[in-house]
Amino acid sequence: MPTLFELSGLIKDYGVRRVLDINNLSLEKGGIYALRGANGAGKSTLLSLLAFLETPTGGKIIFNGQEVNYGTGSHLYQLRQKVVLVDQSPLMFSGSVYHNVEFGLRVRKIGRVERKQIVEKALEQVGMLGFIDHDASKLSGGETKRVALARGLAVAPDVLLLDEPAANVDLENQRILFEIINRINKEGSTSIIYSTHQFPVDEQPAHQILILDKGKLHFDRRCNIFTASVKVANGEKSVCRLAGCAIELELSNTVLASVKDTFYLFINPEKIELLNSTTAPPENSFGVEVLNLTRKEKRVEYTVHIGKELLISSTYRSYKENPVYLGQGVMIHLPEDAISVYPLKHGQEIN
Amino acid sequence: MDLLFDSVRSAIGLLLAFDSELVDIVVVSLRVSFFSTLFGALAGVPLGFLIAYNQFRWKRMVITCLNTLLALPTVVIGLLVYSFISRRGVFGSLELLYTQKAIVIGQLILIIPVIISLTISAISRIDNRYRTSALTLGANNLQVAWVICREARFGIIAAIIAAFGRVIAEVGISMMLGGNAKGFTRTMTTAMALEYDKGEFVLAVALGIVLMAFAFAINIIFNLLQGRTNADTV
Secondary structure (H helix, E strand, C coil): CCCCEEEEEEEEECCCCEEEEEEEEEEECCCEEEEECCCCHHHHHHHHHHCCCCCCEEEEECCCCCCCCCCCCHHHHHHHCCCEEECCCCCCCEEEEEHHCHHHHHHHCCHHHHHHHHHHHHHHHHHCHHHHEHHHHHHHHHHHHHEEEEEHHHCCCEEEEEECCCCCCHHHHHHHHHHHHHHHHHHCCCEEEEEEEECCCCCCCEEEEEECCCCCCCCCCCCCHHHHHHEECCCCEEEEECCCCEEEEEEEECCCCCEEEEEEECCCCHCCCECCCCCCCCCCEEEEEEEEEEEEEEEEEEEECCCEEEEEEEEEHHHHHHCCCCCCCEECCCCCHEEEECCCCCCCCCC | CCCHHHHHHHHHHHHCCCHHHHHHHHHHHHHHHHHHHHHHHHHHHHHHHHHCCCCCCCHHHHHEEEEEEEECCCHHHHHHHHHHHHHCCCCCCHCCCHHHHHHHEEEHHHHHHHHHHHHHHHHHHHHHHHHHHHHHCCCCCCHHHHHHHHHHHHHHHHHHHHHHHHHCCCCHHHHHHCCCCCCCCCCCCHHHHHHHHHHHHHHHHHHHHHHHHHHHHEEEEEEEHHHHHHHCCC
């Protein structure tokens, strides 16, 4: 697959606060990417940068093989013709649903007859054709999101960016929205990148999941996410069992304060430590076998088996200092700062 | 009180009879105010938009200066313009003094800060997502500006109406730069001042009624427009 976006050394600061700091990221054409992270993780900022609506403080973005030149308004204008961002809480322009959906076509100087056909098709795609003459300001939250999606689809962008499409929308509308996203991607060649603060579950399509935490991209695979439950709670620490895994973790109750008995557990692959066999292993250390080894730019990724695959990411320098080979048994340590827990919604267990 | 009631009764008689002098005065007033407001809006709305929309170093200072100019007395403007267009002034050769054009120039200086300030206020209240939505849908800068102005239209219309109200009711500029020449530069307010000086209240009261009727009508139209929009969005 050809590369759509290439980000390198991308930084975005608001005043003294660094909200985004991504070393390297490549996104392929035609893919669906779920961008996950807590509130304030930098998801919306990243989407705004990908939509060419904001200028990065540092680093560069290459789109379709061409470096983005932020000094030229006409260059950005040309790029924006190909990428559409649908806001988390989209605003409708004053007027009818038709007026809203045709906006992008009017600015592209598309004729009235063709415009009408495209608007109707876009509204049909999102199941809102019956609302075509309605006042856009009278729509419900879910309907507004669908019309905003149609407004983006009408201009047939190469890339559709969706900021929290599932936020403030009931489950039924969430399901419809993700069905639409899946269909758009399958029917056309539109690449889709959407952000979510929830864990992407089966009905949420994603070829790849990107996790942002405090502006940093931690890993780019659907891995290291487990369903966990408290097995024994005693004193200041609790023993937690990871579903389908052969290991149990001892976590302090402060880490577990935000969750109930069963929850999601994410292990940051960059913070997993490979221990030297001569040192005495601390708690939450396990002997595992290296199944896979991949070099990625300045990092090396290992896959080990703990009942499920666990990804470990270390710098190339540390790999050189302490080389590991395929099939080798190693001792790993999962420190508490590598572990994040998230509340689990009913029916979202990862098996 | 008899004086007032008698004046009102006679004034209504003048209005119903379409007194030619009264009609002339009203027409001059409306013509001057219309052109002042038109040119003021053409200059003030884009300037207000540019100041509100763009970020620049002295923005706060510019807004503070504009707000200060809102309190500019009409006689000061009259004096200033007089110094430029009187025979000894820089533009004396243009022979603008005591013409309707001179009144329009003075009134422009009066209302442009009003329109700019109120436009800045109207544009600043518009959610930034309108801008980003228009941009991401492929709009160029001019189209984005149009979207924002469209969403701020009621605030902008209110600015223009406030400016019209200011010029139709002012007396200092019209008197000093127009000269209150009957049939040429006599406006409703200068005529009222003159009639008062003469102790003739009937025409003054009639003009007062017309002035208030215009202000009332404009406000009713604006409220109807706003009311319809509010009702639509409830």
